[in-house]
Amino acid sequence: MNLVERENQQHAEDFLGPTEAGIFTWVVESNLIFGDTLVASLFGLDPRQTVRGLPFESYFARVHEEDRAETKRLIKQAILDGQSYHAEHRLMDASGAYRWSVAMGRCFQNENSMPLFFSGIVYPIDQLGEASHEAQVDGSQTPP
Numbered sequence: 590m591n592l593v594e595r596e597n598q599q600h601a602e603d604f605l606g607p608t609e610a611g612i613f614t615w616v617v618e619s620n621l622i623f624g625d626t627l628v629a630s631l632f633g634l635d636p637r638q639t640v641r642g643l644p645f646e647s648y649f650a651r652v653h654e655e656d657r658a659e660t661k662r663l664i665k666q667a668i669l670d671g672q673s674y675h676a677e678h679r680l681m682d683a684s685g686a687y688r689w690s691v692a693m694g695r696c697f698q699n700e701n702s703m704p705l706f707f708s709g710i711v712y713p714i715d716q717l718g719e720a721s722h723e724a725q726v727d728g729s730q731t732p733p
Contacts, residue, residue: 610710617668617696617704620645631690631711633683653679653687668696668704677714689714 611627621642629636632651634643652660656678667674674694679687694709 610712612710613694613708615645615707616642617707622648624648628711631680631682631688631713633681633685651681653681655679664707667694668707671696671698671702674707674709680711 609627611625611629611631613622613624613628615622619642622639622645623642624632624634624639626636626639628634629639632639632648634647634651649657649661660676660678663674663676666672672695674692674696676692678690678692680690681687690711690713692709692711694707696704696707698704
């Protein structure tokens with residue numbers, strides 16, 4: 590990558606935030622979610638533990654209280670119908686601060702429609718998320 594490309598990437602990251610997404614897989618039967626270091630950072634969890642798997646509840650407890658009902662509804666719907674999952678919510682990091690993020694994924698089912706794995710990505714959208722949330726509150730815009 591040349592100097593101009595690096596500067597352009599840095600400007601994009603300054604404006605949009607990190608361009609990387611954290612990757613997670615939830616083994617539904619064992620109720621363990623495995624995540625990479627970005628997932629650990631966004632959820633304020635120990636990265637050594639996230640790569641070895643933590644219970645769903647460890648992650649869900651880090652979702653802002655006001656976002657939990659809708660997040661749970663969307664997860665349940667994705668498990669039931671096997672369709673894609675998309676949620677915008679606030680996550681508590683290790684410092685106790687909340688950051689807006691987007692999670693996208695899908696629940697994979699066996700031939701009997703039983704959920705096996707729920708895999709996806711999560712990434713921060715701090716400034717975009719706050720603008721979207723404010724628009725929802727005042728009714729001027731629907732979420733993306």
